[in-house]
Amino acid sequence: MSEKIRISLDAMGGDYGVEVVLPGADLVLQRCPNIEFLLFGDAKVIEPMLEEYPRLKQASVVHHCDVSIGMDEKPSQALRKGRGKSSMWNSIAAVKNSEAHVAVSAGNTGALMAMSKFCLRTMSGIERPAIAAIWPTLRGESIVLDVGATIGADAQQLIDFAILGGAMARSVHGVSQPTVGLLNIGVEEVKGVEEVRTAGKMLRDLSPPNLVYSGFVEGDDIGKGTVDVVVTEGFAGNIALKTAEGTAKQFAGYLRAAMSRTLMAKIGYLFARGAFERLRAKMDPRKVNGGVFLGLNGIVIKSHGGTDAEGFAAAVELAYDMAKNELIKKISDDLANYHRGRFSEAEEN
Amino acid sequence: MSEKIRISLDAMGGDYGVEVVLPGADLVLQRCPNIEFLLFGDAKVIEPMLEEYPRLKQASVVHHCDVSIGMDEKPSQALRKGRGKSSMWNSIAAVKNSEAHVAVSAGNTGALMAMSKFCLRTMSGIERPAIAAIWPTLRGESIVLDVGATIGADAQQLIDFAILGGAMARSVHGVSQPTVGLLNIGVEEVKGVEEVRTAGKMLRDLSPPNLVYSGFVEGDDIGKGTVDVVVTEGFAGNIALKTAEGTAKQFAGYLRAAMSRTLMAKIGYLFARGAFERLRAKMDPRKVNGGVFLGLNGIVIKSHGGTDAEGFAAAVELAYDMAKNELIKKISDDLANYHRGRFSEAEEN
Structure with a gap:
């Protein structure tokens, strides 16, 4: 053994x-x-x-x-x-x-x-540790970091996060060459804060081993699962994480309300109960519980x-x-x- | 006429x-x-x-x-x-x-x-304009600004955003004393970036007319509709907005997949079709199309x-x-x- x-x-x-x-x-x-x-x-x-x-x-x-x-x-x-x-x-x-x-x-x-x-x-x-979250996506799971260990990060720290997140993706998700994106407010090279732009240039130039730098990603790319690892500083990362949690709860609330509103909806719910239970399991925040200090x-x-x-x-x-x-x-x-x-x-x- | x-x-x-x-x-x-x-x-x-x-x-x-x-x-x-x-x-x-x-x-x-x-x-x-988004919530609609006009904002600019957003809430949503929260990564007074903390103190001390300052809010408060107006600088605001859009799409994708998976689910879907259509209308991003330059x-x-x-x-x-x-x-x-x-x-x- x-x-x-x-x-x-x-x-x-x-x-x-x-x-x-x-x-x-x-x-x-x-x-x-x-x-x-x-x-x-x-x-x-x-x-x-x-x-x-x-x-x-x-x-x-x-x-x-x-x-x-x-x-x-x-x-x-x-x-x-x-x-x-x-x-x-x-x-x-x-x-x-x-x-x-x-x-x-x-x-x-x-x-x-x-x-x-x-x-x-x-x-x-x-220099600084990060908290990494495992984020369910349409393609499976991604890793998002930092989601709140520290506020602000310079370009070198963002690169550190990319390496830490990449190693975690290899370890947890078994991808040999994880794709890494920098969270930004546009995908063009000229967009966003100075630190993110500089980190982007450095990642492109240095191309750290064991990861593939995929450029900038936007907020909606996280849920799509565009990349295996999403790198951001802790303030924006925490807000993204909490906002997604809030939106998921909101959707679940709307769905519950819609399904209990009419008799037809209630009957439909009974037939599709298995599907709803699978959906609930899929959206269950307990399943992805655990912030990893890296x-x-x-x-x-x-x-x-x-x-x-x-x-x-x-x-x-x-x-x-x-x-x-x-x-x-x-x-x-x-x-x-x-x-x-x-x-x-x-x-x- | x-x-x-x-x-x-x-x-x-x-x-x-x-x-x-x-x-x-x-x-x-x-x-x-x-x-x-x-x-x-x-x-x-x-x-x-x-x-x-x-x-x-x-x-x-x-x-x-x-x-x-x-x-x-x-x-x-x-x-x-x-x-x-x-x-x-x-x-x-x-x-x-x-x-x-x-x-x-x-x-x-x-x-x-x-x-x-x-x-x-x-x-x-x-000093600087903002883009305000109308955000559907569990309680109705809130206003979130800035969602991407400018990156970074000092305390005074955040207060300007609060006043702009407050006026918009009075104008669009007809609330006479809109509640305003500052987006942060914790609700305690000691949390977050310097600018947000200073803006919080100033809003508490100055108490601008025609709005009620409610303190810090977190990402998941947006979807709950905790306050009428959520104030943030443009980088975090844009990431929050896009992340919420991504999560909504993700949920819709899961729901579609769940409802077409088994015969029972498909039958349930037929019964509850009206409810699903209402849900779709509720989640329809086209309905809240329009960023307002303030x-x-x-x-x-x-x-x-x-x-x-x-x-x-x-x-x-x-x-x-x-x-x-x-x-x-x-x-x-x-x-x-x-x-x-x-x-x-x-x-x-």
Whole structure:
């Protein structure tokens, strides 16, 4: 049997803490038995509840932590209060100490990112980390980053994001040469902000290995799945992500209203119920739960704070996939290749 | 009978020119007979086609122009080539010369904005114009601006957008005290870019008349209809708009696929066809066609370049509504009130 994937969980994170984390982890064990969990949090709370999940209990080690981080604590506050002793910090530290391959938390994004940066540090050659989202499209799934780790990004940082996203696409979606687009407000070379235009020129000139630069893409290209990886700075990326979520909910609301309005519509709904259920599953935001922190010396996955066990399970499965496919190794290789390429180019000139 | 609303049309604009402009205008005349059209473009093309629309012919005056602006011409190029003689320029100039109340063009956005700025100039107290979009929401419709006129905006420009959008909401949606939110990546006061935070503080302190500042909103608030007016700079605004369009198309694609997959689904579709048609009408992007150029001494409406007659008609109806409801007067009043308020406040200090 191959080596187990070790996943550390911040058992106290999110709106519901253990009540979502434990059943979520248990669901994943059903599908991927090859996991060992490290559960960080209040042992008095975790252990009694673990009795209800014998399979999970079997596959887990509980690590008691006195402190847990609230959903509205500021990053700086959380760091002061929780460094070295909170369930959030210790779940990340387990990755740093190679006790776990990957960490998952449903805790607050700001605190989780601050602790991840402080504990894991950015990879050599990367200035700022990014949060990558997996985005369902008409063609399958794409990766969009950054969706909110940092505001603003210069051209070099956008290129870093392209490399990070490219490595993630190779790791998660198994594409050998992922296509990468820069999010802009027009596809012509003259359009958009300076940083994006410069990044476009650099990507065209440098052509980093293991990815294909496809030029600028616009907002509607994300849902179409025009490229495998969409690169943007965090402010616009976060607004795009949330706007898409809002639009999906809006459409679902319209559909519900339309289907309950007349008797004929209700009868139609009964016949097509299977189709509606497939549609609902397809649009289910829980399925693509999990923001991936990229650019650090270790992988941390942020689950939605308000998700349920099914949603948390999706985030854990994503963590499992990325650990299994050696995301960090792929990123390091791509970065090394890229910097080697730049270096030799500089020597030639 | 009340005075007619005079609308100038760039008959050559858009992917299809007169073939969409004339039937579109004719559709509007059916619903609002109280319009006089000024048709700018190649008389040799317009006049023979006008014979097919006797009602429109009756209500129109053709103004021949030698030049028309292509869909891919750069703004500076278009200005050089078309100033004073193109159908686009002359339709705008008709607003400047008070021959028309409002102008509509399906021509290219960059050229149309450049000519509008050059010909009409920004209103006193407004530094940069904005493009406002009418956005369908779960609660009705909201106004989102800027969706791409300019990239980046400082705090004062965001406040100008709030006043412009507020006046438009009063004019188009008839709300006496529209609520206004600033688009951000979190609702807490500490979040987001400097300009947005400063604008938030200023809006709270100054509380411009005729609008209610509701604080920060996130991307998913747009579709919910949390506020009447969403204010953002043009890069993020354009990406939000296009992303929402992409998501709507994506959802429609999923729905179509789900409904044609099994026999039961197909039967269900037949029963619920009325409901699906209502849904399609609700999601129809043509219905909300029309970007409104705000902040200039006159109103110009940009129709999608690729729309059909029904879509162009929606843009013309929007123009009609705004002329009838005296949008420009409302904006001037709001700006005067706002600046008077700031001035007396400065005196008090």
